[in-house]
Amino acid sequence: GAGVSQSPRYKVAKRGQDVALRCDPISGHVSLFWYQQALGQGPEFLTYFQNEAQLDKSGLPSDRFFAERPEGSVSTLKIQRTQQEDSAVYLCASSSPTGNNSPLHFGNGTRLTVT
Amino acid sequence: AQTVTQSQPEMSVQEAETVTLSCTYDTSESDYYLFWYKQPPSRQMILVIRQEAYKQQNATENRFSVNFQKAAKSFSLKISDSQLGDAAMYFCAYRTPLRDDKIIFGKGTRLHILP
Numbered sequence: 573g574a575g576v577s578q579s580p581r582y583k584v585a586k587r588g589q590d591v592a593l594r595c596d597p598i599s600g601h602v603s604l605f606w607y608q609q610a611l612g613q614g615p616e617f618l619t620y621f622q623n624e625a626q627l628d629k630s631g632l633p634s635d636r637f638f639a640e641r642p643e644g645s646v647s648t649l650k651i652q653r654t655q656q657e658d659s660a661v662y663l664c665a666s667s668s669p670t671g672n673n674s675p676l677h678f679g680n681g682t683r684l685t686v687t
Numbered sequence: 688a689q690t691v692t693q694s695q696p697e698m699s700v701q702e703a704e705t706v707t708l709s710c711t712y713d714t715s716e717s718d719y720y721l722f723w724y725k726q727p728p729s730r731q732m733i734l735v736i737r738q739e740a741y742k743q744q745n746a747t748e749n750r751f752s753v754n755f756q757k758a759a760k761s762f763s764l765k766i767s768d769s770q771l772g773d774a775a776m777y778f779c780a781y782r783t784p785l786r787d788d789k790i791i792f793g794k795g796t797r798l799h800i801l802p
Contacts, residue, residue, distance in 0.1 A: 603788065614691075614778050614792035615732075628789060661730060665790075675722060676790055678732035 574598070578664050578679035585654045585686050593649045593682045597666030604647050605676060606639055607663040615663055621647060654686045689714045691781050693793035700769045701801050707754075708764045708796050710779030721755065721762045722780040722790070725773075735777070738762065766798075774800045 577596040585591050597604050603622055607615035608631075617631040623644035632639070636655075641647040651658055661683050665676035690713045700706035712721070723735040738746045738755050745753050750767045766773055779793040 605789065607792075612795075614693075614794045617789050617791065620789050622788075631789075663730075663732065665732070675734040675737055676732075678724075681730045683730075 576664055576666055576677050576679035578662075578682050580682060581680065583682055583684045585684065587655060587686055588653050590650065590652045591654055591684060593651075593662050593664075593684070595647045595649070595664030595666075595679060597645065597647070597664070598677055599645075601666035601668055601677070602644075603667045604641060605665045605667075606647070606649050607665065608633075609661040609663055609681070611660070618649070618662075651684075654684075656686050659684055659686045689716075689781055689783070689791050691779050691791050691793035693777075693779055693796050695796045696794070697797045697799065699799040699801055700766075702769055702771060704769055705765060705767045706769055706798065708766075708777050708779075708798070710762045710764070710793060712760050712762065712779070712781050714760070714781065714783070716783050718783070720782045721753075722782070723751070723753070723762075723764045724778045724780060724792075726776040726778060726795070727774075732778070736764065769800050771800050771802065774798055 579594045605620050606618040609615045619629040619639045621641045636652045638650045661681040663681045665678045667676050668674045692711045719740045721738045725733045725735050736746050736748045736751050752765045754763045776795045778795045780790045782790045
């Protein structure tokens, strides 16, 4: 497809379960970002990849959160032992090489509900 | 740390009228980019308009224009001839490609269009 694809679109997890959220960026996009968006709030930065290198993970809220992009394309955000406060929409975005004003192209997000 | 502030949580405008959404940011960088994104209920973040900090001329995209005041660190969005399809959350965002390249978002302004 032409856009950023995220799956699943909705995920319900029981507290304590592990979840994995997938992001397929636009082909050729070097940069990939993960954001967490709580209800009624703006997206909060989680982590950033340039190709397969994770250059910034300062926004990951705890060590239960882990992201990878092993081949520089598809990325997975994993949350271990989910807690209720993890409930949010997780947005993935990609952009072409840095150093210019290329905008981020966002996916539709994964809405995670932890019960 | 860079911050983006949107002081209007909600705004309403009559269809066909003009509305201005406010945004201020705090940074010590000289080279950066500013964006306005629109997020309808579908959750898809859509780029509305972008501005390079080194450009003095305000960006314009059809009915959307910005008032960029670099010294005041202000970046407001003006929507002319408002249409029902403009109803959405609007997020102001800031990016420093030469520093860490992550985009920082404000908390958003929900725009209602009154028929």
